[in-house]
Amino acid sequence: MKGKKAMNAYDMVYWVARILFAILLLVTIFFLARFYEQSQLQTAGIEAGVFRNYLLYSPSGISYHDIYTNRVYPGVIDINKINSQQMEDAASFGSQNNAIAAKITLMDTSKESSNNLVKSAYYNKQQYDNWLPLSGAGFSGVGTVMKADNSSYVLYVDDNGDTHPGILLTEILVPNS
Amino acid sequence: MRLLRHKKGQVGGAESDVEAEIGKQLIELILAIVIGASAIAYAVSVGSNMRIMEVRSARDLALTIEAIEGSPGNMLFSYADGFGFQYKFSTNRVEVYLGNEPTDINSLNFFFFPQDSAISFIFPKDALGPPIGQQKTAIALKKSYPQFIFGASDLVFSVSNCEKADFKGSIDVLVFYSSTDDSLRNAVNDNFKSAVLSISYYDNPSGFEAAAKANPSAIIVEISLSQEESEIKIFSLTDKKANTIACTAQNLFNAKQVSSVVLGTSSKDNLNLINPSSLKFEIGSKADYNDAIQTIVKSIEAQMQ
Numbered sequence: 001m002k003g004k005k006a007m008n009a010y011d012m013v014y015w016v017a018r019i020l021f022a023i024l025l026l027v028t029i030f031f032l033a034r035f036y037e038q039s040q041l042q043t044a045g046i047e048a049g050v051f052r053n054y055l056l057y058s059p060s061g062i063s064y065h066d067i068y069t070n071r072v073y074p075g076v077i078d079i080n081k082i083n084s085q086q087m088e089d090a091a092s093f094g095s096q097n098n099a100i101a102a103k104i105t106l107m108d109t110s111k112e113s114s115n116n117l118v119k120s121a122y123y124n125k126q127q128y129d130n131w132l133p134l135s136g137a138g139f140s141g142v143g144t145v146m147k148a149d150n151s152s153y154v155l156y157v158d159d160n161g162d163t164h165p166g167i168l169l170t171e172i173l174v175p176n177s
Numbered sequence: 178m179r180l181l182r183h184k185k186g187q188v189g190g191a192e193s194d195v196e197a198e199i200g201k202q203l204i205e206l207i208l209a210i211v212i213g214a215s216a217i218a219y220a221v222s223v224g225s226n227m228r229i230m231e232v233r234s235a236r237d238l239a240l241t242i243e244a245i246e247g248s249p250g251n252m253l254f255s256y257a258d259g260f261g262f263q264y265k266f267s268t269n270r271v272e273v274y275l276g277n278e279p280t281d282i283n284s285l286n287f288f289f290f291p292q293d294s295a296i297s298f299i300f301p302k303d304a305l306g307p308p309i310g311q312q313k314t315a316i317a318l319k320k321s322y323p324q325f326i327f328g329a330s331d332l333v334f335s336v337s338n339c340e341k342a343d344f345k346g347s348i349d350v351l352v353f354y355s356s357t358d359d360s361l362r363n364a365v366n367d368n369f370k371s372a373v374l375s376i377s378y379y380d381n382p383s384g385f386e387a388a389a390k391a392n393p394s395a396i397i398v399e400i401s402l403s404q405e406e407s408e409i410k411i412f413s414l415t416d417k418k419a420n421t422i423a424c425t426a427q428n429l430f431n432a433k434q435v436s437s438v439v440l441g442t443s444s445k446d447n448l449n450l451i452n453p454s455s456l457k458f459e460i461g462s463k464a465d466y467n468d469a470i471q472t473i474v475k476s477i478e479a480q481m482q
Contacts, residue, residue: 011201018205022212029216041229043236050240054247059322060296061247072249091290094269099288 044174048148051091051100052170060090062104064157077156077168079119082106087123098175101128105169106156118156118166131173141176148172227275228285230260235273235287238264238316242271242289245320246296254318261312265304266327272304299326349395350376353385374474 055061057074064076082104093099101124107116122128135147150170155163238256245252265272265284274284305327307314319326379385389397399410 022208026212026216029219033220041232041236043240046240050243050247054243054290057249058247059249063249074249092269093288093290 042176044146044176045148047100047174048146048172051102051172051174052148052150054091055087055102055104055170058090062086075152075154076163077106077154077166079106079156079158082119082121084121084123084125087121091123097124097127100124100172100174101131102170102172103128105171106154107167107169108156109153109165109167128173131175135173143176145173145175148174227260231262231273231275231285232287234258234260234262234264235271235285238271238273239287239289242318242325245318246290246325248320251322252318252320256316256318257313259313261307262314263304263306264314264316266300274304296320296323296325299324301327348374349392350374350398351379351385351388351392351395352376352398352400353379353382354400 056063057072059065059072061072062077062081064073064078065071066073087102087104091100101122103120103122105120106118108118109116131145132147134143135145139145148171150172152168154166154168156166157163241254241256245254260275262273262275263277265274269290270286270288272284272286305314305316317326317328319328377388379388389395401409
């Protein structure tokens with residue numbers, strides 16, 4: 001009798017192992033399918049690039065725009081346009097923007113690095129502050145935030161219409177979905 | 178007798194053990210079948226899930242709209258798909274769904290930023306989908322500052338307004354293609370044929386550049402085909418021939434629903450030739466190469482009539 005009980009106990013252990021293996025198999029298949037499904041839809045980098053190009057090339061962006069000829073001068077920044085209101089109006093996602101946030105910083109390359117900040121502005125500042133901690137290295141996957149940093153040499157036009165050499169830093173945050 | 182009973186009992190115990198073992202094996206077999214079938218069913222559902230394509234189409238179209246909106250100049254874009262989806266545009270989002278009526282459950286949407294005070298968006302009232310009996314949808318996006326018009330494939334860009342080039346005698350066409358993919362090169366060879374055009378092919382940049390400079394009145398077609406991006410540029414060195422051909426080609430592209438974008442006048446080409454008049458087409462997908470190449474041949478022939 002003891003032998004039979006021992007056999008049943010042995011069988012139980014044996015079955016538990018087999019069921020666990022079957023569950024592991026199912027989870028693996030599910031995970032692989034989800035992984036390939038998700039990997040096709042990661043557009044955060046593209047979204048950040050499109051947004052940056054939009055700010056730089058659109059007449060409504062931060063580039064200098066000649067209202068008489070309607071010509072945009074890509075690479076020539078109008079410092080009066082570097083303000084949150086301008087950018088919010090130019091690229092609006094409605095009242096609740098959960099799509100993108102950014103910080104734009106313009107620096108003058110002809111001045112010393114300690115005193116070269118010309119102007120900076122936020123786009124969707126509330127979400128920028130919320131998302132910034134989630135964009136750190138080591139975080140990945142859905143629920144985290146991708147941070148795209150970029151710098152480019154530009155000219156900027158000051159209030160007097162004079163141009164100066166500068167560097168434009170864009171820090172764009174896009175949630176991974 | 179005692180021994181017999183004992184033996185009988187032993188025999189009976191063995192039978193029940195065998196039955197129990199068979200039962201376990203049956204359960205195991207059934208479980209294995211259930212697990213296998215559900216795994217296959219899940220994999221098939223993921224593989225054939227149009228939901229993924231709806232998400233991709235919605236994002237693709239929304240990002241395309243943002244990219245066009247952000248371009249400094251005017252742009253025409255023909256967006257084609259073969260899934261049979263319906264596309265509905267509202268204030269700042271695109272909805273994609275399969276079937277007749279969108280609902281919150283079966284439509285997928287993605288947001289873009291059209292609330293740009295400098296440009297007015299003109300959306301169609303109804304969803305855009307494939308014509309009856311067809312699967313392919315072509316959505317025309319036209320940004321002509323200060324308007325951004327979303328339309329069906331019959332949105333007229335410049336169909337009847339193409340200027341007629343003054344072609345006299347035979348037309349030399351110099352075709353340069355750069356591709357390491359033999360199947361793509363064969364597609365060019367098979368499709369870029371015409372009974373009335375004198376077509377020369379080059380795959381060497383220096384030879385092509387020399388031939389183009391030696392024959393300034395020729396129509397020059399540069400085809401760059403790769404898995405990443407594909408462009409067709411049409412230009413000529415001396416006059417407006419290229420623009421008239423490109424205009425005709427664009428009309429035919431629209432009519433044939435070839436996914437393409439006119440990238441605008443190019444100021445400098447890859448071969449360092451001066452090109453006073455040129456237009457560049459970016460071809461949407463590999464499947465569209467043949468259509469695009471044949472369309473360009475027809476465009477040149479049409480200008481000869």
